[in-house]
Amino acid sequence: MINIIRINETERGKKYQLRINKGDIEIMITWHAIDRSERWGLDMERVISALIYPEEVVIGHRGSAERYYKGGGMYADKIFA
Helix, strand or coil, X not given: CEEEEEEEECCCEEEEEEEECCEEEEEEEEHHHHHHHHHCCCCXXXXXXXXXXXXXXXXXXXXXXXXXXXXXXXXXXXXXX
16 A cells, blocks of 8 residues: 655655555656656556556566566566665
């Protein structure tokens, strides 16, 4: 469960202070990302949820994408460490 505690505007975007389960984190969402989410009709809670709880993590670019293997027979399941 994600709760937005505070939102602060900065020069580069908005800084979100979040409470996830029992821990607090901060993430910066740039103005460019905010503009794109509005363009595609995505509310910020949905964008943040996708960042915190992705279905799959793929690393790579231009055809070189592969799921990130973290070892021990497991693949990564999150974007943030």
